[in-house]
Amino acid sequence: xxxxxxxxxxxxxxxxxxxxxxxxxxxxxxxxxxxxxxxxxxxxxxxxxxxxxxxxxxxxxxxxxxxxxxxxxxxxxxxxxxxxxxxxxxxxxxxxxxxxxxxxxxxxxxxx
Amino acid sequence: xxxxxxxxxxxxxxxxxxxxxxxxxxxxxxxxxxxxxxxxxxxxxxxxxxxxxxxxxxxxxxxxxxxxxxxxxxxxxxxxxxxxxxxxxxxxxxxxxxxxxxxxxxxxx
Numbered sequence: 001x002x003x004x005x006x007x008x009x010x011x012x013x014x015x016x017x018x019x020x021x022x023x024x025x026x027x028x029x030x031x032x033x034x035x036x037x038x039x040x041x042x043x044x045x046x047x048x049x050x051x052x053x054x055x056x057x058x059x060x061x062x063x064x065x066x067x068x069x070x071x072x073x074x075x076x077x078x079x080x081x082x083x084x085x086x087x088x089x090x091x092x093x094x095x096x097x098x099x100x101x102x103x104x105x106x107x108x109x110x111x112x
Numbered sequence: 113x114x115x116x117x118x119x120x121x122x123x124x125x126x127x128x129x130x131x132x133x134x135x136x137x138x139x140x141x142x143x144x145x146x147x148x149x150x151x152x153x154x155x156x157x158x159x160x161x162x163x164x165x166x167x168x169x170x171x172x173x174x175x176x177x178x179x180x181x182x183x184x185x186x187x188x189x190x191x192x193x194x195x196x197x198x199x200x201x202x203x204x205x206x207x208x209x210x211x212x213x214x215x216x217x218x219x220x221x
Contacts, residue, residue, distance in 0.1 A: 034209075042198075042213050042214050043200065043211045043212060043213040043214055044155070044200070044211045046208055046209070049208070059208070090154050090155075092154070097204070097207065099143065099145075099160070099204060099209070100145065100157055100160055101157070101209060102157065103147075103154030103155050103156070104154050105153055105154050106152070106153065106154050108152070
């Protein structure tokens with residue numbers, strides 16, 4: 001069966017510090033991968049998606065970036081965090097296009 | 113402007129009551145999905161509806177896709193405290209999954 005992991009689960013970082021969040025998927029090959037941010041437990045905002053290794057599409061201009069160094073690994077990064085980067089970050093995968101996405105447990109990021 | 117409007121945004125009911133959550137849009141979707149999310153966890157896919165007028169049942173949950181494929185509803189019969197959570201509808205538009213803002217449901221024992 002397929003599983004998706006995210007770490008860390010929680011993170012408290014000062015403004016201006018770098019960020020690296022990791023997501024890995026097991027049990028499937030060549031998945032579509034997605035990074036979302038959720039503010040205040042409400043709707044999800046798509047940040048990045050990837051249909052293959054090294055292929056990244058950005059949805060929202062910001063100081064975040066994403067990379068996909070391996071087929072089942074997706075990384076969200078920032079060189080300098082802003083207060084507005086605080087939120088709940090979710091990674092997801094799908095098999096066929098953007099349909100029926102399966103989410104990881106999320107990372108709660110607090111920028112102080 | 114939200115592409116997918118969910119209503120109500122918040123709902124607090126007693127155990128045993130019935131409820132309906134709505135997901136509306138002016139756009140046509142090829143399919144709509146419903147997710148449920150508990151605090152501090154990722155959303156979990158409940159169902160996908162594809163055909164206009166389609167009705168799917170998942171135990172006490174009934175999902176319906178509008179005939180014109182612009183709206184959907186989720187009906188819960190005899191709600192239980194375990195149904196508490198954030199319910200999100202989502203539809204594919206422009207190759208991306210667009211989420212509504214969610215309905216936060218609280219079922220009190």
